[in-house]
Amino acid sequence: MSKILVTGTMTCDPSEVDAVLSLLPVHIKLTRAEPGCLQFDLWQDEVRPTEFHVTEVFRSEAAFEAHQERMRNSDWFRVTGHMERDFKKSLA
Numbered sequence: 001m002s003k004i005l006v007t008g009t010m011t012c013d014p015s016e017v018d019a020v021l022s023l024l025p026v027h028i029k030l031t032r033a034e035p036g037c038l039q040f041d042l043w044q045d046e047v048r049p050t051e052f053h054v055t056e057v058f059r060s061e062a063a064f065e066a067h068q069e070r071m072r073n074s075d076w077f078r079v080t081g082h083m084e085r086d087f088k089k090s091l092a
Contacts, residue, residue, distance in 0.1 A: 008087035027076040036063020
């Protein structure tokens, strides 16, 4: 069974930065508590504040899909779902 690695960026409009930052702590906490989440880091770029970087590792494809399902039904996705994402998913 292969682990799933996701890396990349999410970009928002300047007017959306505060909303993203307000939801960030809960999104990180909930994701890290998911079964099968081995690593989840999400942070704001220091130079480009509208850009957020992510590195996530899940134990399996099933764990990653469960994360996606939970995330799609969250406040995080309701606010950020339309934002540009440039993510790369690979086997770790």
